[in-house]
Amino acid sequence: MTVKTNLLIAAASSMIFAAGATAQTAPVETTATQTTTSATPAQTAPATTATPQAAPATAAPVAPTAAPTTTIAAALPTLPNRATLTKLVTAAKLQTTLAGPGPFTVFAPSDEAFTRLPAGALDTLLKPESAPTLATIIKYHVVAGAVTSDQLKAQITAGGGKATLTTLAGQPLIASLGPNSNIELTDTAGIKSYVDTADIKETNGVVHLTNGMSVPKLG
Structure with a gap:
């Protein structure tokens, strides 16, 4: 069973890193006015190597936010285009963590970000044997x-x-300023994603919506 599980995790890790090379276009960054507001990010076509980033328009001005009434775990299913992330949080058994006192900051990838994984990678990660890798x-x-x-x-x-x-996960994620001061995230493989909607505040922290997933070192 251990050998089978290790092979499964290795296969999933390989597929994820292969997908991680897709570069993301820097979007317009907006600030949430309530927990159900988001912007549709601009995306580049899937690629096997990183491509130059397009400069976004100037970030939208900060708007007043409604007082938070729920936890991050409870809010995730209500956020637009975050159904896949919600499913993965459940499969990784992290609902209790994200419902806890925290506080936490969550960088939440869009549904589209996960569609750029190779065929079968998402299904592999959802298998019970992959739960530790998925949690990471x-x-x-x-x-x-x-x-x-x-x-x-x-x-x-x-x-x-x-x-x-x-x-x-105990691993570093590098934040910097992208074009026009939008927040740029760089993962362990050097792949970038961008915050397109910032500051969705919940009772136990804040969520920033991103247009790509970040990949840690696995295995």
């Missing part, structure tokens, strides 16, 4: 503490252009 991937999108976009940009500036975020 999801935790790589979560940071301890509630960090708003303004606070994150301040950290980036203080860090000379980069902020190293320690995720719940």
Whole structure:
């Protein structure tokens, strides 16, 4: 069983890293006015190597937000285009974590981000045997503490252009400023994704919607 499980995880890891080479277009960054508001990100066509990033329009001004009434775990199913992430959080058995006191910052990939995985990769990750690997991937999108976009940009500036975020997976995720000051995330493979809707505030933290998934080191 151990050999079979290791082979399954290795196969999933290989497929995920192969998909991770798809570069994302920098979108217009907006600030959430309520937990059900999001923007549709601009995407590049899937590719096998990273391509130059297109500059986005100027980020939208900050708008007042409604007072949060629910946890991140409860809010995920209500967020537009995050059904796949919700399914993966459930499969990884992380609902309790994201319903806990936290606080947490979650970078939430869109449904489209997961469609760029190779055929069969998502099904493999959803198998019970892959739960530990899947948990690592999801935790790589979560940071301890509630960090708003303004606070994150301040950290980036203080860090000379980069902020190293320690995720719940125990691996670093690098934040920097993309075109027109949108937040750019760079994973362990050097692949970039972008925040397109920031500051969806919940009772136990904040969610930033992204147009791509980030991949930790696996295996």
